[in-house]
Amino acid sequence: MIRIAIVEDEMKYQEQLIEFLRRFEREKGENIEIETYSDGDEFVENYRAQFDIILMDVQMRFMDGMSAAEEIRKMDSEVVIIFITNLAQYAIKGYAVDALDYVLKPISYFQFSERLHRAVDRMKKRDVQFITIKIKGGVQRFNIADIYFVESQGHNLIFSSKQGEFIASGTMKELENQLSSFHFFRGHKGYLINLEHVEGMNDSCAIVRGKELLVSRNKRKAFMEALSNYWGEVIK
Incomplete structure (x- = not known):
């Protein structure tokens, strides 16, 4: 399943993009889920890091595509963005928000399918897993491998x-x-530790990115076994 958002305020282009996506879906044997939005402001307000690819018009009312992309990048560094625009000079600015490509209006299917094929390839080659977390003021999508540890403080979770x-x-x-299923271990009620980032152990703590995280006495043996299995060697 490829989840694609179309953010375009002109209905004729929305309809054309949907038609092209369905044609691409048939030709390539893909399964595509499509959602449409008519303005960047509406899209950003409803964004929950739920898409793989965004087809974004640059010139829209209320919030233009470039501003919308800047807000999206604050929440999601991985989604593939392709700009739809009348003018090539607008697309050049897209590199500031790590846009993959741009499609010029009027849109031809050949031009569109070439860009989309490249986007799908980039998406599929990412050998990463993500988790989307609700944070104050919105959401944040993490590459799971980039999480060092999580600390519980009262009713909050602190992601390092x-x-x-x-x-x-x-x-x-x-x-x-x-x-x-991602090599995390809860060595103490207050810490969930990514074994990938454990640098070592002392008598009572795991050392993660230079910080000592307490491991409970009753969980120390299980933690050492889990770490040993992850490292692929016996820790004595």
């Missing part, structure tokens, strides 16, 4: 990641269940 620290709502138990 490659992108920095983020505060999310939810319970540690729910998150533990979500990440159970």
